[in-house]
Amino acid sequence: SGSAALDFCNIASGRTDCFFECKLSPWDYSAGMLLVEEAGGIVTQFDGSPLAMNEPCSVIATNSVAYDEMKRVVNKHCSFVK
Numbered sequence: 001s002g003s004a005a006l007d008f009c010n011i012a013s014g015r016t017d018c019f020f021e022c023k024l025s026p027w028d029y030s031a032g033m034l035l036v037e038e039a040g041g042i043v044t045q046f047d048g049s050p051l052a053m054n055e056p057c058s059v060i061a062t063n064s065v066a067y068d069e070m071k072r073v074v075n076k077h078c079s080f081v082k
Contacts, residue, residue, distance in 0.1 A: 004019075004021060004024055004028045004029060004032060004059075005028070005031065005032050007019040007021075007032070007061070008029070008031075008032025008033065008035055008036050008043075008061055009032065009035060011036050011039070011041055011061050011062065011063060012032075012035040012036045012038070012039040012041065013039070014039075014063070017062060017063055017065075017066045017070075018060070018061065018062040018063070018066045018067075018070040019059075019060075019061045019062070020046075020058070020059060020060045020061070020070065020074050020078075021058065021059050022058045022078065023056045023057065023058055024056060024057065024058070024059050025056045026051075026052070026053050026054065026055070026056070029043070029051060029059055029061075030053065032061070033051060033061070036061050039063075040063070040064055041061060041062055041063045041064060041067075042060075042061070042062055042063075042064055042067040043059065043060070043061040044059075044060055044071075045057050045058055045059065045060070046058045046059075046060060046071070046074055046075060046078060047075070048071060058078070060074055
């Protein structure tokens with residue numbers, strides 16, 4: 001969509017199942033992460049660890065149903081991204 005904030009809102013509202021992005025800055029994901037998690041979704045780095053709030057990181061955001069599959073697909077095809 002061109003806007004990480006809008007992508008997070010779409011997941012939180014149920015319009016989208018998943019989103020991933022390489023190297024987002026904390027100001028791009030901090031508020032969206034809260035929206036998704038409050039709606040019951042999951043937001044992590046590609047490896048499943050919590051997001052770093054002090055540096056850019058790669059992000060997976062999904063509803064709770066799609067998380068495992070999305071993490072598997074992203075890690076298979078984006079293994080070059082830390």
